[in-house]
Amino acid sequence: MKPPPLLYPRRVFVWGVYLAAILVAPLLSRSGYWLSLLSQVAVMTVYALSFNMLLGQTGLLSFGHAVYYGLGAMITMHALIAVNQHVFTIPVTLLPVVGGLGGLFFGVLLGYVTTRRAGTTFAMISLGIGEMVAASSLMFPAFSGGEGGLSSNRVVGKGWFGITYGPQIQIYYLIAAWAFACVVAMYALSQTPLGRIANAVRDNPERAEFVGYNPQVVRFLMVVLAGFFAGVAGGLTALNYEIVTAESLHAYTSGIVIMMAFVGGVGYFFGPIIGALLITVLQMVVSSITAAWLFYFGLMFLMVVLYAPGGVASVVVEHRRLWQAGVLGKLAPAYLLASLPVLLVGGGVVAVVEMVYRVMKEQSAQLRVFGVTVDATRGLFWIAVAAAIALGVLLLRKVGRTVSDERHRVYATLRQEQRT
């Protein structure tokens, strides 16, 4: 069988749009907030995609991916400090590669231990290794910078046609260029024989072994390469913030990337790109609105695991298919019907969380919503909220059945049409 050509018009178009979006986005607003948001999104995109090389492509669920990201960031920072002190000279433009090589090195070192086992055991071991590295980093303050972290100055040397990487816009374009190159490289990697055999190892390691590939070697190679890209992401973050703390090695950093990749969708290459965008934006926006934002994050993640395990990407792909078949309109009434109880339950949960938070933290039980002051000390409020949630749950059970029946009907007619 002849493989399809690597570049066909639609694929070129999609990548072109992506590149254009990256290039144009910073011009939309001159505020520093916007630029730092975009830079963070670009870094997280690389990080989330490198994570998905393991989970999505090789079937390895890592709870310690921050090891490569954080160590990459620290190594990049050390290189930057050395450049600042004239120990040696590397153009700042190329520094992320240093982080990548650092990630690669630790991928070789630690991957040897972690990839001895797959499945659930790999998950456990990766967690242990992650904790070990995070704990040891504080033992070597000369390397990790201790509690205060490492910091340096990215504006070093003469600059090149006026590019000194001082202004945020310049560092954004540097990050964006590296990020785009990494995204392309990771996509290309997924199309290589190694990427394909990684999929085989994910789906059925025994058969891959029978074909003549050692699954352990394939897993090891993927861990090493994912370590490289995570290291590049770490290097970019070091240049972006000019400070690296031990937090970049923490379990939280390992956890947030799982959320990004999974919420975005691990089954598709572009899933983690969506996830990184979504989570980073939510992180910045929701955290400025409510102090309980991590709670909402956890809740959202659980809902995705239970009700949309393919993530946003698979929901989008599925509905695009229905739209192309011209049957999306038939589902619209059912979806509209379902939105009411979802709003009721969601609103109720948010009201409870916000109120509990206010009662516990600020000793005041007043919440202003749309200019109306709600008082949580009165029983009426709790009765109303409980009633809203209960009603919502009841309706949801009923409407949920209608929606799934409707979907079955739509799919049945689709299959029938395809047959005739």
Place this chain on the structure above:
Amino acid sequence: MEFALISLLNGVTYGLLLFMLSSGLTLIFSMMGILNFAHASFYMLGAYFAYQISTKIGFWPALVVAPLVVGGLGALVERFGIRKAHRYGHVAELLFTFGLAFLVVEIVQLVWGKAAVDYRVPPSLSGTWFTLFSSSFPVYKGFMMAVSVGMLVGLYALLSFTRIGLIVQAALSRPDMVQALGHDVPRIFTLVFGGGSALAALAGVIGGNAFVTEPGMADALGPIVFVVVVVGGLGSLTGAFIASLLIGILQTFMVGSDYSLVDFARSVGIQIKTAPALARLSLTQLAAIMPYILMVAILILRPRGIMGARET
């Protein structure tokens, strides 16, 4: 001598506490194949519930009520969460418990705040049990040991001599067969999950006031419990017991001594003036990462763990 004896006693106490957590985790794992990430969260909930109950009606009711409540919560989580996630495979289950652990930390912070709560040892159990040379051994540590050993014996008796225990054991290895014999295996799963959660909560009730009750306690202990389960061998209760005691005793000994490679070199007659950072690290500093080093060593030398039967 004094140091060794006291450290041994403290280490055994800590190891038994670890076993309370790892026994539930390994039972749940060998039965359902689920690695419960939220296991340490149940431990934390046990401690917080016990704190809340003990401020209202006292420590002794809390010792009974908190594990029961958390056990019930665990059963609900299995019934309405994990069973749902199970349809999508093991990764979804694992991620569900991971998300749950994340959520529990947030809920605890939301309700009880970010700082540690004042969960104290009850007055009837405070004070010194006995004095060894010049170090005193508190009554509460003895109480912890008694509860842990009682739980150990109880669990053993329950699994070996009761009807339900035999069914659980049978369901561990041959769930289909047990189902075919007319037992409700999903309900047994719920029961085991709830029971494991209750054990974790009991560990929280007696450990929360001995150590400290704060939102970070689950994240601090969770990875160590995982290490215990890996080192002991996945799914092996005996292995988990040995590994718990091993890690408990080793870590306690290490925390108590500031011996380093440089000291060792000096004791054999080599004087080192400028030693690298690695050689100057004391055992106390290394105590935090000892469990992980042990895990890596076990994985390289004996991948199935001390008592594990399965390779994967």
